[in-house]
Amino acid sequence: MTQRITVRVNGIPETAEVAPDRTLLTFLREDLDLTGAKEGCNEGECGACVVLVDRKPINACLMLAVEADGREVVTIEGLAKDGVLHPLQRKFLEHQALQCGFCTPGMILTTLGLLAENPSPSEGEVRRALSGNLCRCTGYRQILDAVQDAAAELRGTGKGAAR
Ligand code: FES
Ligand code: FES
Structure with missing residues:
Protein backbone atom coordinates (compact mmCIF):
# COMPACT_ATOMS: atom_id res chain seq x y z
CA MET A 1 0.00 0.00 0.00
CA THR A 2 1.31 3.48 -0.82
CA GLN A 3 0.45 6.96 0.32
CA ARG A 4 0.22 10.07 -1.81
CA ILE A 5 2.39 12.93 -0.60
CA THR A 6 3.21 16.41 -1.82
CA VAL A 7 6.49 17.90 -0.65
CA ARG A 8 7.86 21.25 -1.71
CA VAL A 9 11.48 20.49 -2.62
CA ASN A 10 13.78 23.40 -3.45
CA GLY A 11 10.69 25.48 -4.16
CA ILE A 12 9.01 22.94 -6.45
CA PRO A 13 5.94 20.97 -5.34
CA GLU A 14 6.62 17.25 -5.85
CA THR A 15 3.76 14.75 -5.64
CA ALA A 16 4.41 11.04 -5.40
CA GLU A 17 3.05 7.74 -4.19
CA VAL A 18 5.39 6.35 -1.57
CA ALA A 19 5.52 3.27 0.61
CA PRO A 20 5.01 4.05 4.29
CA ASP A 21 8.52 2.86 5.15
CA ARG A 22 10.31 4.89 2.45
CA THR A 23 12.71 7.34 4.06
CA LEU A 24 12.92 10.96 3.01
CA LEU A 25 16.52 10.25 1.96
CA GLU A 39 23.66 7.92 2.33
CA GLY A 40 26.38 7.25 4.88
CA CYS A 41 25.49 5.33 8.03
CA ASN A 42 21.73 5.34 7.40
CA GLU A 43 21.18 5.42 11.14
CA GLY A 44 21.51 9.04 12.21
CA GLU A 45 25.19 8.97 13.14
CA CYS A 46 27.11 10.73 10.35
CA GLY A 47 25.09 13.74 9.11
CA ALA A 48 25.86 13.06 5.44
CA CYS A 49 22.12 13.02 4.68
CA VAL A 50 21.16 16.32 6.33
CA VAL A 51 18.58 18.46 4.52
CA LEU A 52 16.47 21.35 5.76
CA VAL A 53 12.86 20.55 6.57
CA ASP A 54 10.90 23.72 7.30
CA ARG A 55 14.31 25.41 7.71
CA LYS A 56 15.59 22.96 10.34
CA PRO A 57 18.45 20.53 9.68
CA ILE A 58 17.13 16.96 9.71
CA ASN A 59 18.82 13.62 9.12
CA ALA A 60 16.85 12.51 6.07
CA CYS A 61 17.72 8.87 6.74
CA LEU A 62 15.70 9.03 9.96
CA MET A 63 12.60 10.73 8.55
CA LEU A 64 9.92 8.97 6.58
CA ALA A 65 8.85 10.50 3.29
CA VAL A 66 5.25 10.48 4.50
CA GLU A 67 6.30 12.65 7.44
CA ALA A 68 7.51 15.27 4.96
CA ASP A 69 4.06 15.54 3.37
CA GLY A 70 3.05 19.21 3.15
CA ARG A 71 6.43 20.43 4.31
CA GLU A 72 9.26 22.37 2.72
CA VAL A 73 12.54 20.61 2.02
CA VAL A 74 15.79 22.23 0.87
CA THR A 75 18.64 20.10 -0.43
CA ILE A 76 22.10 21.17 -1.52
CA GLU A 77 20.82 21.30 -5.11
CA LEU A 88 28.59 29.09 2.15
CA GLN A 89 29.37 26.92 -0.86
CA ARG A 90 31.84 29.50 -2.15
CA LYS A 91 33.55 29.81 1.24
CA PHE A 92 33.92 26.04 1.51
CA LEU A 93 35.75 26.11 -1.80
CA GLU A 94 37.88 29.14 -0.91
CA HIS A 95 38.96 27.58 2.40
CA GLN A 96 39.47 24.14 0.86
CA ALA A 97 37.01 22.84 3.42
CA LEU A 98 36.31 19.72 1.41
CA GLN A 99 38.30 16.89 -0.04
CA CYS A 100 36.15 13.94 -1.08
CA GLY A 101 33.04 16.10 -0.57
CA PHE A 102 30.90 13.32 0.88
CA CYS A 103 30.16 15.23 4.09
CA THR A 104 29.89 18.65 2.45
CA PRO A 105 26.17 18.89 1.61
CA GLY A 106 25.27 17.90 5.15
CA MET A 107 27.84 20.28 6.63
CA ILE A 108 26.53 23.19 4.58
CA LEU A 109 22.85 22.54 5.29
CA THR A 110 23.47 22.05 9.01
CA THR A 111 25.35 25.34 8.99
CA LEU A 112 22.54 27.10 7.15
CA GLY A 113 20.14 25.94 9.83
CA LEU A 114 22.49 27.28 12.49
CA LEU A 115 23.01 30.65 10.82
CA ALA A 116 19.27 31.11 10.34
CA GLU A 117 18.90 30.93 14.13
CA ASN A 118 22.21 32.47 15.11
CA PRO A 119 23.93 34.70 12.53
CA SER A 120 26.97 35.28 14.78
CA PRO A 121 27.87 31.90 16.26
CA SER A 122 31.00 31.48 18.34
CA GLU A 123 33.41 28.75 17.29
CA GLY A 124 32.07 26.63 20.14
CA GLU A 125 28.52 27.05 18.86
CA VAL A 126 29.59 26.06 15.35
CA ARG A 127 31.40 23.02 16.71
CA ARG A 128 28.32 22.01 18.70
CA ALA A 129 25.99 22.50 15.71
CA LEU A 130 28.29 20.39 13.51
CA SER A 131 28.94 17.72 16.12
CA GLY A 132 26.62 15.31 14.31
CA ASN A 133 28.39 15.81 10.97
CA LEU A 134 31.41 13.60 10.49
CA CYS A 135 34.26 14.36 8.11
CA ARG A 136 36.97 11.80 7.51
CA CYS A 137 39.15 14.05 5.36
CA THR A 138 39.64 17.64 6.41
CA GLY A 139 40.36 17.68 10.14
CA TYR A 140 37.54 20.25 10.53
CA ARG A 141 39.73 23.39 10.85
CA ALA A 162 18.85 32.25 3.10
CA ARG A 163 20.22 34.96 0.76
S1 FES B 1 23.16 8.70 6.51
FE1 FES B 1 24.31 9.01 8.34
S2 FES B 1 23.00 10.31 9.53
FE2 FES B 1 21.81 9.80 7.77
S1 FES C 1 35.55 15.98 2.79
FE1 FES C 1 35.61 13.79 2.80
S2 FES C 1 34.31 13.25 4.46
FE2 FES C 1 34.49 15.40 4.61
Missing part, protein backbone atom coordinates in the same frame (compact mmCIF):
# COMPACT_ATOMS: atom_id res chain seq x y z
CA THR A 26 15.50 7.45 -0.40
CA PHE A 27 12.62 9.53 -1.72
CA LEU A 28 14.97 12.41 -2.53
CA ARG A 29 17.74 10.28 -4.01
CA GLU A 30 15.78 7.62 -5.89
CA ASP A 31 12.42 9.20 -6.70
CA LEU A 32 13.56 12.78 -7.34
CA ASP A 33 17.14 12.00 -8.42
CA LEU A 34 18.48 14.56 -5.95
CA THR A 35 21.63 12.73 -4.91
CA GLY A 36 23.29 15.62 -3.06
CA ALA A 37 22.09 14.25 0.27
CA LYS A 38 24.39 11.30 0.85
CA GLY A 78 18.56 24.18 -4.08
CA LEU A 79 21.26 26.55 -2.86
CA ALA A 80 22.94 27.89 -5.98
CA LYS A 81 20.81 30.43 -7.83
CA ASP A 82 21.20 31.00 -11.57
CA GLY A 83 24.55 29.23 -11.51
CA VAL A 84 25.89 31.36 -8.64
CA LEU A 85 26.99 29.46 -5.56
CA HIS A 86 25.56 30.31 -2.17
CA PRO A 87 28.19 32.16 -0.08
CA GLN A 142 39.02 24.54 7.31
CA ILE A 143 35.31 23.87 7.76
CA LEU A 144 35.19 26.02 10.91
CA ASP A 145 37.04 28.82 9.11
CA ALA A 146 34.72 28.61 6.10
CA VAL A 147 31.65 28.81 8.31
CA GLN A 148 32.91 31.86 10.21
CA ASP A 149 33.95 33.61 6.99
CA ALA A 150 30.58 32.90 5.35
CA ALA A 151 28.70 34.04 8.46
CA ALA A 152 30.62 37.33 8.39
CA GLU A 153 29.85 37.82 4.71
CA LEU A 154 26.17 37.04 5.20
CA ARG A 155 25.97 39.48 8.10
CA GLY A 156 27.66 42.08 5.93
CA THR A 157 25.17 41.69 3.11
CA GLY A 158 22.26 41.81 5.52
CA LYS A 159 20.66 39.01 3.51
CA GLY A 160 20.96 36.34 6.17
CA ALA A 161 21.68 32.70 5.55
